Amino acid sequence: MNPVEILQQHSIKKTSPRVAIIQALQKRSAPLTESEIKAEMGDLYDRITFYRNMQSMADAGILHRIVVDNTMVKYALNHCNKEHCHHTNHAHFYCRECTKLICLDDIAIEAQVPEGYIREEMELLIRGICSHCNTEHKA
Amino acid sequence: MNPVEILQQHSIKKTSPRVAIIQALQKRSAPLTESEIKAEMGDLYDRITFYRNMQSMADAGILHRIVVDNTMVKYALNHCNKEHCHHTNHAHFYCRECTKLICLDDIAIEAQVPEGYIREEMELLIRGICSHCNTEHKA
DNA sequence: CTTTTTATTGAAACATTGTTTCATCTGCAA
DNA sequence: TTGCAGATGAAACAATGTTTCAATAAAAAG
Numbered sequence: 001m002n003p004v005e006i007l008q009q010h011s012i013k014k015t016s017p018r019v020a021i022i023q024a025l026q027k028r029s030a031p032l033t034e035s036e037i038k039a040e041m042g043d044l045y046d047r048i049t050f051y052r053n054m055q056s057m058a059d060a061g062i063l064h065r066i067v068v069d070n071t072m073v074k075y076a077l078n079h080c081n082k083e084h085c086h087h088t089n090h091a092h093f094y095c096r097e098c099t100k101l102i103c104l105d106d107i108a109i110e111a112q113v114p115e116g117y118i119r120e121e122m123e124l125l126i127r128g129i130c131s132h133c134n135t136e137h138k139a
Numbered sequence: 140m141n142p143v144e145i146l147q148q149h150s151i152k153k154t155s156p157r158v159a160i161i162q163a164l165q166k167r168s169a170p171l172t173e174s175e176i177k178a179e180m181g182d183l184y185d186r187i188t189f190y191r192n193m194q195s196m197a198d199a200g201i202l203h204r205i206v207v208d209n210t211m212v213k214y215a216l217n218h219c220n221k222e223h224c225h226h227t228n229h230a231h232f233y234c235r236e237c238t239k240l241i242c243l244d245d246i247a248i249e250a251q252v253p254e255g256y257i258r259e260e261m262e263l264l265i266r267g268i269c270s271h272c273n274t275e276h277k278a
Numbered sequence: 279c280t281t282t283t284t285a286t287t288g289a290a291a292c293a294t295t296g297t298t299t300c301a302t303c304t305g306c307a308a
Numbered sequence: 309t310t311g312c313a314g315a316t317g318a319a320a321c322a323a324t325g326t327t328t329c330a331a332t333a334a335a336a337a338g
Contacts, residue, residue, distance in 0.1 A: 013285060013334055034324085046288060051325060053286090070204055070212045071296070071323085093256060110249035111263060116270025117232060124250055125262045131255030152305055154315060173295085185317060190296060192315090210294085210325070 010060040018053050020044040022062070022077065031066055031076035031092075031101040066101060068094050068125070074101050091124040097133035149199040157192050159183040161201070161216065170205055170215035170231075170240040205231050205240060207264070213240050230263040236272035 003022035007014045024040035025032060038045045054075060057063050066074045091104040104126075113119045142161035146153045163179035164171060177184045193214060196202050205213045230243040243265075252258045 015286065015334075017287080047324090048289080048326085049287060056286090065209055067206050067209050070206050073209045073324090091250060093252060096259075104253070107250055109263070111230065111246055111265065113232060113265060113267070114243070114270065116273055118268040118273055119265055120235075120267040121265070123264045123266075124248070126250065126252060126258050126260070127262075128252070128259040129257040131253065134255055134257055152314065154304075156316080186295090187297085187318080188316060195315090212295090 006062055010057075010062050012056060012060050012062075017041075017044055017046065017049045018057065021050070021053060021057070025063065025075065025077045031074035031103065033072065033074055037075065064090065066090070066092050066125075068101065076101075076103055079105065088121040089124075090122070091126070093126045093128065093130065095130035095133055096127055097129050100130060102130065145201055149196075149201050151195060151199050151201075156180075156183055156185065156188050157196065160189070160192060160196070164202065164214065164216045170213035170242065172211065172213055176214065203229065205229070205264075207233050207240065215240075215242055218244065227260040228263075229261070230265070232265045232267070232269065234269035234272055235266055236268050239269060241269065 001009075003019040003026070004014050006022055007018060012018075020041045021037060024037045027040060028036070032040075034050065038050070054063070054065070058065060061078060063075055063077050066076060068074060089109055091107040091109055093102045093104055094100075095102075107124075109122055109124050111122065140148075142158040142165070143153050145161060146157055151157075159180045160176060163176045166179060167175070171179075173189065177189070193202070193204070197204060200217060202214055202216050205215055207213060228248055230246040230248055232241045232243055233239075234241075246263075248261055248263050250261065
């Protein structure tokens with residue numbers, strides 16, 4: 001879907017910085033860090049506007065933050081193709097070799113919370129080596 | 140176990156900032172943020188030394204970082220009572236009401252990684268309302 | 279198509295978080 | 309008690325995130 005449609009569908013204003021952010025994420029088709037998005041955006045990047053838009057677009061359900069560790073945040077577009085637009089259970093795989101992050105959309109997370117606790121959201125981060133880096137090193 | 144013993148057991152030097160950090164975490168018996176630890180430490184707190192010690196003590200397996208979101212990191216002592224000293228599968232519950240973080244040590248995380256991927260570590264963060272805040276609001 | 283409303287932008291200044299270098303000091307072992 | 313590796317704390321830097329505010333652009337209303 002094109003960036004303008006996405007913004008309209010979520011009822012937030014279509015502005016050039018927002019369009020550029022969505023385009024960057026679509027172009028690379030993977031979760032990106034701020035500096036990677038910045039590189040794609042060129043002139044259209046402004047730090048303050050960036051932070052604000054990541055907040056507002058996350059609130060709107062267009063994208064989500066993935067906190068890899070205390071020094072790395074990645075941003076990923078939500079897949080709103082079907083009806084389950086913003087699912088609150090995220091699973092991600094982080095490859096410590098190539099530092100790529102992969103969304104594991106179709107994974108089932110099983111976890112019981114203790115008695116009396118209300119579970120609202122779950123985030124699972126799996127670290128390791130991706131299949132690409134795995135076969136690379138064997139060769 | 141007392142702080143000095145913990146440091147010796149992990150073969151890193153016993154210094155006053157380290158002892159104070161461990162004491163703070165033991166006193167409150169819950170994962171704490173930097174500012175909470177700072178408050179407990181008083182004079183013994185120095186920002187640079189703090190970051191370095193959190194790194195070295197995490198490396199040593201004494202404690203671990205829990206990244207709640209892109210703006211909140213908590214630190215928790217590892218439970219080294221038994222033989223499973225540093226387990227690489229962590230599950231935590233974050234209460235958005237009281238902002239307390241609870242380590243769910245005895246939870247089983249079920250998650251399959253795709254073909255060819257090597258899983259090394261897993262971190263599960265569950266957000267919601269803890270039993271305490273849940274019953275509070277009912278009253 | 280113009281006006282009005284409302285949200286967004288980008289600048290400035292600030293606050294927090296994290297790292298690097300380096301001289302000094304302290305724990306610990308020889 | 310002496311020597312050395314490792315730790316400390318100061319200074320300076322770098323990155324990340326927030327707030328205020330005037331100017332501006334987008335969508336809605338006339």
